[in-house]
Amino acid sequence: MTEPGLYHLLFISAxxxxxxxxxxxxxxxxxxxxxSVELVLNSVNLNFIAFNKYLWPNRLxxxxxxxxxxxxxxxEAAVAIAIIINLYRSHQSIDVExxxxxxx
Amino acid sequence: xxxxxxxxxxxLLPLAGFVLLGLFGRKYFKNTSGIIGxxxxxxxxxxxxYTAYGYFFEYGKADGVYQKLVPLxxxxxxxxxxxxxxxxxxxxxxxxxxxxxxxxxxxxxHIYSLGYLKGEERFPTYYAYLGLFTFSMLxxxxxxxIFQIYIFWELVGVSSFLLIGYYYDKPSAVAxxxxxxxxxxxxxVGFLIGILILSFYSxxxxxxxxxxxLTSPESSEYKTAVTASFLGISALSWGxxxxxxxxxxxxxxxxxxxxxxxxxxxxxxxxALIHAATMVVAGVFLVARLFPVFAISSPxxxxxxxxxxxxxxxxxAIIACTQTDIKRVLxxxxxxxxxxxxxxxxxxxxxxxNGLGYTASMFHLFTHAMFKALLFLGAGAVIxxxxxxxxxxxxxxxxxxxxxxxxxxxxxxxxAGVPPFAGFFSKEEILLAAYHHNQAIYWMALITSALTxxxxxxxxxxxxxxxxxxxxxxxxxxxxxxMMMPLVLLAIGAAAAGFIPFGHYVxxxxxxxxxxxxxxFSIAPVALGLAGIxxxxxMYKSQTDKPEKIAASLGGxxxxxxxxFYIDExxxxxxxxxxxxxxxxxxxxxxxxxxxxxVNLAGNTTTKIAETIKGxxxxxxxxxxxxxxxxxxxxxxxFIYVWK
Numbered sequence: 001m002t003e004p005g006l007y008h009l010l011f012i013s014a015x016x017x018x019x020x021x022x023x024x025x026x027x028x029x030x031x032x033x034x035x036s037v038e039l040v041l042n043s044v045n046l047n048f049i050a051f052n053k054y055l056w057p058n059r060l061x062x063x064x065x066x067x068x069x070x071x072x073x074x075x076e077a078a079v080a081i082a083i084i085i086n087l088y089r090s091h092q093s094i095d096v097e098x099x100x101x102x103x104x
Numbered sequence: 105x106x107x108x109x110x111x112x113x114x115x116l117l118p119l120a121g122f123v124l125l126g127l128f129g130r131k132y133f134k135n136t137s138g139i140i141g142x143x144x145x146x147x148x149x150x151x152x153x154y155t156a157y158g159y160f161f162e163y164g165k166a167d168g169v170y171q172k173l174v175p176l177x178x179x180x181x182x183x184x185x186x187x188x189x190x191x192x193x194x195x196x197x198x199x200x201x202x203x204x205x206x207x208x209x210x211x212x213x214h215i216y217s218l219g220y221l222k223g224e225e226r227f228p229t230y231y232a233y234l235g236l237f238t239f240s241m242l243x244x245x246x247x248x249x250i251f252q253i254y255i256f257w258e259l260v261g262v263s264s265f266l267l268i269g270y271y272y273d274k275p276s277a278v279a280x281x282x283x284x285x286x287x288x289x290x291x292x293v294g295f296l297i298g299i300l301i302l303s304f305y306s307x308x309x310x311x312x313x314x315x316x317x318l319t320s321p322e323s324s325e326y327k328t329a330v331t332a333s334f335l336g337i338s339a340l341s342w343g344x345x346x347x348x349x350x351x352x353x354x355x356x357x358x359x360x361x362x363x364x365x366x367x368x369x370x371x372x373x374x375x376a377l378i379h380a381a382t383m384v385v386a387g388v389f390l391v392a393r394l395f396p397v398f399a400i401s402s403p404x405x406x407x408x409x410x411x412x413x414x415x416x417x418x419x420x421a422i423i424a425c426t427q428t429d430i431k432r433v434l435x436x437x438x439x440x441x442x443x444x445x446x447x448x449x450x451x452x453x454x455x456x457x458n459g460l461g462y463t464a465s466m467f468h469l470f471t472h473a474m475f476k477a478l479l480f481l482g483a484g485a486v487i488x489x490x491x492x493x494x495x496x497x498x499x500x501x502x503x504x505x506x507x508x509x510x511x512x513x514x515x516x517x518x519x520a521g522v523p524p525f526a527g528f529f530s531k532e533e534i535l536l537a538a539y540h541h542n543q544a545i546y547w548m549a550l551i552t553s554a555l556t557x558x559x560x561x562x563x564x565x566x567x568x569x570x571x572x573x574x575x576x577x578x579x580x581x582x583x584x585x586x587m588m589m590p591l592v593l594l595a596i597g598a599a600a601a602g603f604i605p606f607g608h609y610v611x612x613x614x615x616x617x618x619x620x621x622x623x624x625f626s627i628a629p630v631a632l633g634l635a636g637i638x639x640x641x642x643m644y645k646s647q648t649d650k651p652e653k654i655a656a657s658l659g660g661x662x663x664x665x666x667x668x669f670y671i672d673e674x675x676x677x678x679x680x681x682x683x684x685x686x687x688x689x690x691x692x693x694x695x696x697x698x699x700x701x702x703v704n705l706a707g708n709t710t711t712k713i714a715e716t717i718k719g720x721x722x723x724x725x726x727x728x729x730x731x732x733x734x735x736x737x738x739x740x741x742x743f744i745y746v747w748k
Contacts, residue, residue, distance in 0.1 A: 096726060
C-alpha cells in the first residue's frame with residue numbers, strides 16, 4: 001500500500017470536475033445544477049491543496065486560496081438560492097427549461 | 105449732441121415692442137398692444153428727427169462736406185486679422201434721411217392700424233411684427249458693415265413674409281408670402297455671392313474701408329479686383345452686379361418683380377409701410393450705399409442698374425394701366441417709381457454736378473415714401489369702406505369719404521408730377537439727370553411719366569367719380585381719427601416735401617449740390633402728365649363704354665398687359681416644366697431609388713444576418729454553459745498544443 005501521490009489527488013479532482021460538469025448539463029432542476037457547480041468548485045480546491053502539498057510544501061498560498069474559494073462559494077450559493085426562490089415565485093417551478101423567456 | 109446711446113435707442117425701441125408684444129401681448133396686452141407699439145414708435149420717431157436735426161444742422165458737416173460718422177461700433181465676429189463682422193451705426197446723409205422716412209412712415213402706419221385693424225383677433229401679433237420690421241429696417245439703413253446689412257436685409261425679408269401672411273387662413277395670402285420669400289431669397293443668393301466677391305478682393309467687410317479700397321486706382325485691392333475676370337467681365341463688376349441682383353429682388357425690379365403684386369394680400373397698412381415706402385427701396389438704398397464703387401470703378405455695372413431700372417419703370421407703368429385691383433395698380437406703380445430711383449442712380453456720376461442723379465434718386469425716394477404711403481393708406485380707407493379691392497365695386501365715393509378723397513387727390517397729383525406737389529420736383533431732377541446722360545432712358549422715363557399720370561388718375565376717377573354708389577345700409581364713415589390723421593399728415597408731406605432743397609443735404613460726395621430749376625425743361629413732362637390726366641378724366645370721369653372700346657382696339661397689347669406680360673406664367677413654365685421636370689424629378693428619382701436603396705440595403709442586410717444568428721441567444725442556460733465549456737476547451741487546446 002503506497003502513500004497516495006499527487007497523481008491520485010489530481011485524478012480525484014478531475015473526476016469531481018467532470019462529474020460536476022456532467023451534472024450541470026444533464027440535470028434540469030436548478031438546485032441540483034447548483035450542487036453540480038459546487039462539485040466543480042471543490043475539484044479546484046482539491047487541485048490547489050494537492051499542488052500546495054506536493055510542489056511547495058513550505059508555503060501556504062494554496063491553502064489560503066482554498067479558504068477564499070470556500071467563502072466565495074458560500075456567498076455564491078446564497079445568491080443563487082435567492083435567484084432560485086424568486087424564480088419559483090414567478091414561475092411556480094425551478095425547472096431550468098421553464099425559464100427561457102430571456103432570449104432574442 | 106452726437107450720442108450713440110439715444111441713436112441706438114431708435115432701432116431698439118421697436119425691437120423692445122416686438123419682444124414685449126410678441127411674448128406677452130396675447131395674454132396681458134390684448135387691448136393695449138396698439139397703444140404700446142405706437143407709443144414706442146413715437147419716441148423712436150422723435151429721436152430720429154432729433155438725430156436728423158443734429159446731423160444736418162449741427163455736427164454733420166466738416167468743411168462744408170457731410171461726413172460719414174460712426175458713433176457706435178463693436179466687433180461682433182472676428183475671423184482673423186483685419187477681417188471681422190462689426191456691428192455699428194453709420195450716420196451719413198442717406199442713412200439719416202432713411203431714419204426719418206422709416207420712423208415717420210412707420211409711425212403713421214402704427215397710428216392708422218389702430219383704426220384699420222380694430223377688433224382684429226391677432227392685434228398684438230400684428231404690432232409685434234410691425235415692431236420687428238421697423239427694427240430691421242432701421243438696422244439696415246444704419247449698418248456700418250456689408251455683412252450687418254445682409255443680416256438686417258434677411259430680417260426685413262422675414263418680417264415682410266410674416267406680415268404678408270398675416271391672414272394665414274387665406275390660401276392666397278399664404279401663397280403670396282411664400283412667393284415673396286422665395287423670390288427675394290433667390291435674389292439674396294446673388295447678394296451673398298456679391299458680398300463674398302467684394303470682401304474677398306477688398307479684404308474687408310466694413311463699408312468705409314471697402315469703398316476706399318475699391319475706388320482708388322492706386323490700391324492693390326482695386327488692381328486685383330479689376331484684372332481678375334470671369335466671362336470677360338471683371339470680378340469687381342461681377343460683385344457689384346450680384347449685389348445689385350439682391351437689391352433688385354428686394355426692390356421688385358424686372359424680372360424679379362413678380363412677388364410684389366401678390367404681396368398685396370397683406371393688410372393694407374403693411375403694404376403702405378413695407379411694400380411701398382420702406383422695404384422695397386432697400387435695393388435702391390443698397391446701390392446708393394455702394395454708389396462710389398459703382399460710379400468710380402465700374403460704369404458697366406452702373407449701366408446695368410440704369411437699364412434694369414428704366415425697363416422696370418416702363419413695363420410696370422404699362423401693366424398698371426390695365427389692372428383692376430386697386431392695390432395691384434398701386435403695387436405696379438410702386439415698382440415703376442422704384443425703377444425711376446434705380447435708373448436715376450444708374451445715370452448718375454460721382455461728385456459735383458455729375459451727381460445730380462444720385463441726389464434726385466434719394467429725393468424721389470423721400471417724396472415717393474410720402475405720397476405712396478398716402479396712396480396706400482387712402483386705398484386702405486376705401487377698401488375699409490367698400491370691403492372690396494376691385495375697381496368695379498367702387499365709384500362716386502367722394503361724397504362718402506371727403507377727407508380720403510382730398511388726400512388721395514393730392515397724392516395722385518404728387519405722383520403724376522404736377523407742380524407744385526412733391527413728385528414734380530424729384531421727377532424733374534431725375535429726368536434732367538437722365539437727359540444729360542442717356543437719351544434712350546430719358547425718353548422711356550418721359551413716356552413712363554405720362555403713363556403714371558394716366559393710370560393714377562384712372563384709379564382716382566374710378567374710385568371717387570365714375571358711377572354713383574348705391575347707398576348701402578351700414579355706413580360706418582371714414583374710419584375715425586386714427587385713420588384720418590395719418591392721411592392728413594402724409595398729405596401735407598406729399599404737398600410740401602418738394603420744397604426741401606434736397607441737394608443741400610444729400611449728394612453723392614457730401615458737398616452741397618445746387619439744383620437749378622429749368623422752366624423750359626419741365627414743360628414736356630408736365631404737359632405729358634396733364635395729357636395723361638385729361639385722358640383718364642375723359643375715359644373714367646363718368647361711366648361710359650370708352651375704356652372697353654379702347655381696350656378692344658388695342659387688342660393683343662391690352663391683353664398682354666392685363667396678364668402682366670405673362671411673366672408669372674413664364675416663371676411657372678420655367679419652374680414647373682423645366683426645373684421640376686429636368687432637375688426636380690430626376691433628383692427625386694435618384695433620391696428614392698439610389699439613396700434610399702442604399703439605406704434600405706444596409707438595413708435589410710443587417711436584418712438578414714440577425715435572423716440567421718439570433719438562435720444563439722436561446723434563453724437556455726445550459727446551452728450557454730455549453731458554449732462556454734467549448735470555448736474553455738478550445739482555449740485550453742490552444743494554450744497547451746499551439747502556443748506552448
